[in-house]
Amino acid sequence: AQSVSQHNHHVILSEAASLELGCNYSYGGTVNLFWYVQYPGQHLQLLLKYFSGDPLVKGIKGFEAEFIKSKFSFNLRKPSVQWSDTAEYFCAVYTGKLIFGQGTTLQVKP
């Protein structure tokens, strides 16, 4: 069965710290991977996506993610987080519909 696993449930960082959120997927077909973000009180919105080509994809607000096929991973990174990055982050794989991981709550302390 298709699934997405996010290793970190709750991450607390200080501003300017580097961020890496883990995501592993299980799916045998062509892989289309996504990271969505949900800021407090707002709806889910797309952060970045991978379909093919360069395994390092860049998204909005300085986020990037690297697709490593051999590890079935699609980790999200940001070199220096800001307080405004406080949000919930969801990794997802597209299998005809989006299958989401359980999410990681990121809290950035000013």
Next chain:
Amino acid sequence: DTGVSQDPRHKITKRGQNVTFRCDPISEHNRLYWYRQTLGQGPEFLTYFQNEAQLEKSRLLSDRFSAERPKGSFSTLEIQRTEQGDSAMYLCASSLDGQLNEKLFFGSGTQLSVL
């Protein structure tokens, strides 16, 4: 507002009552999805439509749940004989025809509380 809209934003009901939620997708989008999200979890797929056809329904979905999209535009999700375990945020999303660059646009959701 040209995004996905959901109504109502909040619904409180008593156990055993029926509830219906509405979703209006982005006008040119022909795919419409329903998800359910509980606290601390990611959105869980419920069902999706391409135009008016319901293409897939989660096996986890009870027979008490039914969704329609009669004219291929707005959709309704009905829960019959609600249970406390149905309390969750119900999310609707829409997208253009299942292309490889699939991007879902989400609504703000309907928060259901079953007392």
